[in-house]
Amino acid sequence: MKHWFLYPISILFIFIITISLLIGEDKAWVDCSNENDLYRYVKxxxxxxxxxxxxxxxxxxxGTKYFYKNEYPQIWMSRGNKIKALNFGWRCYFLEGAELNFTRANYQSYKAxxxxxxxxxxxxxNEEYVITQEATYQELWKISPNTKEKKSIKKAFSIEKFAEHCEMIGKNPLFFATVKEYYFSGGWAEPSHLTIFDLTGKKVGIAPxxxxxxxxxEFY
Structure with a gap:
């Protein structure tokens, strides 16, 4: 009876653990890069x-100047035409992931x-594509080499990366996008995965x- 006060604490602790197991991990967050990733890329x-x-x-x-704000470092690396930035920390938001990847030659960014x-x-x-920033979404366009007219390919909340190919997907090249789904009476569900499209704008898969x-x- 001397330790009766420990029972409510124990019950509360068990309740919290049970709820955590039932809910599972928040899929909006993924593992960040670590020292092993850094050593592997250096090798x-x-x-x-x-x-x-x-x-x-x-x-x-x-060319826009900004201040990096994060208690964990971000390491920028390059090899040939490719550039990557490793995101460190105890967890990273899924849209950025453990690392960011760019290329020098076939990608150019502008300030809207x-x-x-x-x-x-x-x-x-050998085909030209551009992304435009609209009010609530981004749009991917294909540019006609003769007339320079734009043909709309896809509208999405955010157009992300282009891939040369992905295993088990028959079409290529591909692009990844973040797609927001809107409720019929207002509001929206936050994106929980990446959507994959071919260069005609047809959905061909998803990735967590x-x-x-x-x-x-294999990304460009």
């Missing part, structure tokens, strides 16, 4: 270009000043996060 020939720490100044791909502005240009298999996608896809 594969990647060069460390810079290490961003909290408060450091950096420049975006459009008004809706409809081009924010990115891609050259995929970037870590999963990078296991099976």
């Amino acid at each position: 594969e020939g990647w060069k460390v270009d810079k290490v961003l720490k909290d408060g450091d100044v950096n420049y975006g791909r459009d 000043e008004k809706y409809g502005d081009v924010i990115a240009k891609y050259e995929i298999e 996060d970037w870590e999963y996608a990078e296991q099976f896809c």
Whole structure:
């Protein structure tokens, strides 16, 4: 009877553990990069270009100056035409994932000043594609080489990366997008996965996060 006060605490602790197991992990968060990833890339020939720490100044791909704000570092690396930034920490938001990947030659980014502005240009298999920023979404367009007219391919909350191919998906090249689904009477569900499309805008698959996608896809 001397330790009766421990019973409510024990019951509360068991209740919290049970609820955590029933709910499971929040799929919006994934594992970040770690030292093993860094060592692996260095062995594969990647060069460390810079290490961003909290408060450091950096420049975006459009030349915009910004301050890196994170208690964990971000390590930028390059190899040939490819660039990647490793995100460190105890968890990372799924849209960024453990790392960000870019290329030098076939990708150019722009700062949007008004809706409809081009924010990115891609050259995929000798075809030109652009992404525009609209009021509540982004839109992917294919540019006619003769007339320079734009043909709409896909509208999505965010157009993400392009992939040369992905295992078990017959069509290629491909692009990934974040798609928001809206409720019929207002509001929306936050995106919980990445959607994969071919370059005609046809949906061909989904992926839970970037870590999963990078296991099976080769990105530009």
